[in-house]
Amino acid sequence: MLWKSAENDKLKLEWNWLQSVAIFMVISNVFMPAFASLLALRVLFRYGWRAIASPVNQAYFGLSLWMIFTTIIAFNPPTAAGGLANFLPYFFLAAITSYIIRTSTQFIHLLWLLVLSSLMVSGFGILQAVIDRPDWIFPKVIFDSYPIPMGFSPDRRIQSFFGHFNETAAYLLMILPIALHFALGKVKSISKSQQVIATIALALGTCVLVLTGSRNAWGLVIFGAVILAIYYRQWKLVAGFGVISLVIAWGVFGHELGLGGEVVRSLLPEGFVNRLASTVDPKLGGYSSTADRLNAWQFALSLISQHPIQGWGLRNFPLVAQSMGYNLRGLPHEHNLFLAIAVGSGIPALLGFIGIIGWTIYASFTSALIKESEGMIVAVTIGVMLFLFSGWLDLVLYEPRLSMLLWFLLGGMYGLTRHDK
Structure with a gap:
């Protein structure tokens, strides 16, 4: 029972x-946040602040007050007020x-x-790759606040419903x-059909993650898989991921470091190799994104x-830089x-x-309900x-759907803790 x-x-x-x-969060970064806001207001006005005023939620309130204060005294208060919405x-x-x-x-x-909802993101991303007609623009009035090309970008990347490739990668x-x-059958309380759907979502999502061309996400998803494998005590899988990662790193960066690896490099897709190598190689065009980040971080x-x-x-950063x-x-x-x-x-x-x-994470891990969460x-x-x-390496929290997903997950975890009685 629920x-x-x-x-x-x-x-x-x-x-x-x-x-x-x-379910429908991913299809719009305008309508769905508004729909979620109405839910939040309903809870507040029907049950009152005291109903949600738990310790962590009080900490959210305190942080909100501080952010409002810094907005009042900001370099440009109107722009900072817009930043509060993030x-x-x-x-x-x-x-x-x-x-x-x-x-x-x-x-x-x-x-x-x-x-289940992620199938819309990954399915649409695969559709973009199959059609590959970037001159066809998906009408923005249907789902989103910006047009979506039905194909690869000039540098061969896919963005699905999101406005940028890195946003899609961060979502995945x-x-x-x-x-x-779910796909590995670790959750016994779901049906076999749900497990199959999760497996499909995993496969399609992984494909689209690769197609986003996000070097940051590629490395992180391998890291996440290793952590999960450690949690499952699948040591052979951990070793396998480690060996594969080292071999790929050798093939991509070995030549620049004088360690060889040309044979492995020749077996990897050229676009994949160049995308990774450009992170540290100033001779490649993609290095400009690294240099620009380092410049911004210094400032x-x-x-x-x-x-x-x-x-x-x-959100005053570019205004201060300009001034x-x-x-x-x-x-x-x-x-x-x-x-x-x-x-x-x-x-x-x-x-x-x-x-x-x-x-939130600490409280969840120390909750008696951690075992019940399977x-x-x-x-x-x-x-x-x-x-x-x-x-x-990036700032994608300005995308409403990513923020909604992040705080859904954190709110859900904390919900188990505060009602653990």
């Missing part, structure tokens, strides 16, 4: 609403999710719906560990050293989640952000950590 007792029947509407958001509504979404999710059965079901980084856990660290407490205001005559080489932001928070709202906000997520808490934690690790 509910512990009749006492929770009053939340059936909210639970059904939450399931609807989980954080505050999603803190609220995590809070109401933790109020609605009360049992491990609910938690598992919500996760399966998220995996959160979903694939969960899909893998971000300089700004943090000048205003370490209050920051400069969320100081600093050339960001076309980058619109810091390309680092943690630097963006510290530049925008200061080091206290960054510590609060990391602390709340760490608190390992899903571990899979979700890996997905969340992979997303956060991707934040070291």
